[in-house]
Amino acid sequence: DGGITQSPKYLFRKEGQNVTLSCEQNLNHDAMYWYRQDPGQGLRLIYYSQIVNDFQKGDIAEGYSVSREKKESFPLTVTSAQKNPTAFYLCASSFSGPHSPPQSEGYTFGSGTRLTVV
Amino acid sequence: DQQVKQNSPSLSVQEGRISILNCDYTNSMFDYFLWYKKYPAEGPTFLISISSIKDKNEDGRFTVFLNKSAKHLSLHIVPSQPGDSAVYFCAAAGNQFYFGTGTSLTVIP
Numbered sequence: 001d002g003g004i005t006q007s008p009k010y011l012f013r014k015e016g017q018n019v020t021l022s023c024e025q026n027l028n029h030d031a032m033y034w035y036r037q038d039p040g041q042g043l044r045l046i047y048y049s050q051i052v053n054d055f056q057k058g059d060i061a062e063g064y065s066v067s068r069e070k071k072e073s074f075p076l077t078v079t080s081a082q083k084n085p086t087a088f089y090l091c092a093s094s095f096s097g098p099h100s101p102p103q104s105e106g107y108t109f110g111s112g113t114r115l116t117v118v
Numbered sequence: 119d120q121q122v123k124q125n126s127p128s129l130s131v132q133e134g135r136i137s138i139l140n141c142d143y144t145n146s147m148f149d150y151f152l153w154y155k156k157y158p159a160e161g162p163t164f165l166i167s168i169s170s171i172k173d174k175n176e177d178g179r180f181t182v183f184l185n186k187s188a189k190h191l192s193l194h195i196v197p198s199q200p201g202d203s204a205v206y207f208c209a210a211a212g213n214q215f216y217f218g219t220g221t222s223l224t225v226i227p
Contacts, residue, residue, distance in 0.1 A: 009159070035217075042122065042207070042217035043162075058214070090161055106152045106209065109161030 006110035023091035032074035037088040124218035137195040141208035150211035198225045
């Protein structure tokens with residue numbers, strides 16, 4: 001079955017440490033995205049990538065980094081520069097990038113990673 | 119600045135009755151609107167969408183209405199079922215997707 005997989009489901013990080021969240025898709029989607037969800041707020045875009053080896057900052061990219069070495073993979077690194085990293089992180093993918101008319105079903109989302117800084 | 123707003127954080131409805139979830143947006147240039155459903159500890163899943171050139175789209179028990187002059191859309195679920203209990207996000211598509219804050223729907227058996 002095609003889908004998008006995020007791992008791990010729960011992650012604990014000590015202050016000052018970098019941590020990498022995994023996102024893999026086998027849907028042959030071109031575009032991939034990282035969102036952050038905080039209580040009482042909508043999903044906020046961190047980074048997105050429309051093609052391999054290219055990615056763009058979203059609304060809240062500070063303190064995060066990404067890579068897109070393969071079409072299937074879009075890992076997100078939460079660096080020690082991110083001042084408030086505790087949140088629920090969602091990865092998504094789609095056939096078209098955010099600047100193209102979206103397909104009627106929009107994005108396919110992963111199941112999320114809950115990151116807690118301890 | 120929140121471009122998509124869901125002003126009701128929660129809603130409770132009796133099983134069999136209608137659930138109406140509301141969403142307001144600020145940008146008249148959005149060309150597509152979507153509703154997603156999310157269960158706890160899972161990612162959102164697509165539910166229904168509507169193009170900005172339409173005012174209604176129906177899929178089974180789910181209907182989305184778009185009022186462009188009021189910059190308002192709503193999701194109607196009829197009849198509501200306990201399995202519909204979830205958080206519902208609306209989203210608007212422009213140069214990127216903008217998501218609302220979600221409305222938690224509880225359908226009471």
